Amino acid sequence: MPVRTGERDRCTTGIDGLDTILYGGIPRANTVLLTGSCGTGKTSLALEFLIHGAVKGENSLFISVTENSEKLLANIIPYKFFDRTLIKSGRLVFVDLPIMYERLGMTKAELSMEEIDLLVSAIRDLAAELGTRRLVVDSITSVCYKLKTSEKIRDFILRLSKALSDLNCTSILVGEVAAQSSAYSSFGVEEAIADGLILMANMERRGDLLRTLQVIKMRGTMHSRTKYVLDLTPMGVLLVPLLKGGSTG
Amino acid sequence: MTPERVGAQQIANELAEMPPSSAVSLQMSVDNYLDVIRGVVDLFANKNGMDTIYVTATISSEAIKRVLEALDIDSSRVYFVDCISHIMMGAPAAQQDERTTLVESPTMLENLMLKVEYLIRRSQSKGKLVVIDSINSLAIHNNNWILSEFLHILVSGLRSREAYTVILSVEEHSTPEINNMVTLVCDHGIRAGRQEG
Helix, strand or coil: CCCCCCCCCEECCCCHHHHHHCCCCEECCCEEEEEECCCCCHHHHHHHHHHHHHHCCCCEEEEECCCCHHHHHHCCCCCCCCCCHHHHCCCEEEEEHHHHHHHCCCCCCCCCHHHHHHHHHHHHHHHHHHCCCEEEEECHHHHHCCCCCHHHHHHHHHHHHHHHHHCCCEEEEEEECCCCCCCCCCCCCHHHHCCEEEEEEEEEECCEEEEEEEEEEECCCCCCCCCEEEEEECCEEEEEECCCCCCCC | CCHHHHHHHHHHHHHHCCCCCCEEEEEECHHHHHHHHHHHHHHHHHCCCCEEEEEECCCCHHHHHHHHHHCCCCCCCEEEEECCHHHCCCCCCCCCECCEEECCCCCCHHHHHHHHHHHHHHCCCCCEEEEEECHHHHHHHCCHHHHHHHHHHHHHHHHHCCCEEEEEEEHHHCCHHHHHHHHHHCCEEEECCCCCC
8 A cells, every 4th residue: 555645654454455445544543433233343353453463563452341351362263364472472462341440449330530530541551551552442332331421421532532542552442333223333422532433234135134344434544435345254354345236225 | 089178178278378367258058067167177277276266156066066076177276155055945055164165145246255355365376266157147146237246346356366267157048238247347258169050
């Protein structure tokens, strides 16, 4: 991919199709909301983004909220490019957020503004200590359930986004939406704050269920806005354009 | 040399004259299928050390494997994208393995392209051949608009990867619309087998 002068530095995702869609990758230090319903491939794509980064020598951090990271690793697609020495060497780190909550004494169902501050600081300090260049939170929606109000959610994502951006860290926040929802997020706040929005979905066409991906917005770069069909393979996420001739959506 | 062998060798010779990244339309009659298989897979791809990605929408990959075996053709470098076995409910279908990838339905053309892309990336071979068997079978399940778009994107992608594409069509089942869409994306046409009339 040619580098154009005057453009922002890119964080190449390593997913060829996505880097092409983004004209070279995610602008470095952007915070991207990767959203979609269950079974659309969000976690696999986010994980692949981190693995490619770690393979390139960029320290990568996966913050797991909904799933124990050991279970996550047990179910990982047998990627041809994934080597467990990336974990042993500390290039790719997995942290379970519930353990962080526990250590920070956040036992209540709802976090206070002070606790939000504390949580953002803890994530920032961890990312700084590890020299993290790529970070994934899976899922941000689960964190938002502990924040309850739109104001707190907005505040949390803004602060987290700023803290990570200041570290020159490119981050993906995985969001969950209901299967039939036309919204981009569960709380209607997340997508407005994030620098980028990538929507993954299950699209039914004449009885066939296709996994699709569409970049809705990405600050700092031009990007394709068309819909693509994806496949999760041991060679990573592969993408082809959705054929329009039979599209119903 | 029997007429079948001559036919197969002619097909292989014509393909060998084309540069990599070429797309070729191969029209055949129904009773000429074995010649075409021998010419394309054995005398062209195998002889030139290529991996073959065989997209089947007509008969199951298991049936084609049996054909290759019967013809004594080495199939160790033939990889199948099987679009038909999954919809043959109850029939003895192909099993997904290292050399066979199943697509749920011939209507899932994007998934077909993705499986081809996956096998192209996985292949260590310098030369690659993708066979579409056949455009007529895909036309049973898809309208001409989407099929035409599919061919255009698939062939363009394969050209960029310097893979040969051979699109099989059966003369007896073809229509002017299908012939036109194949002609549009192909550089060369081969007519194999006997012509009626």
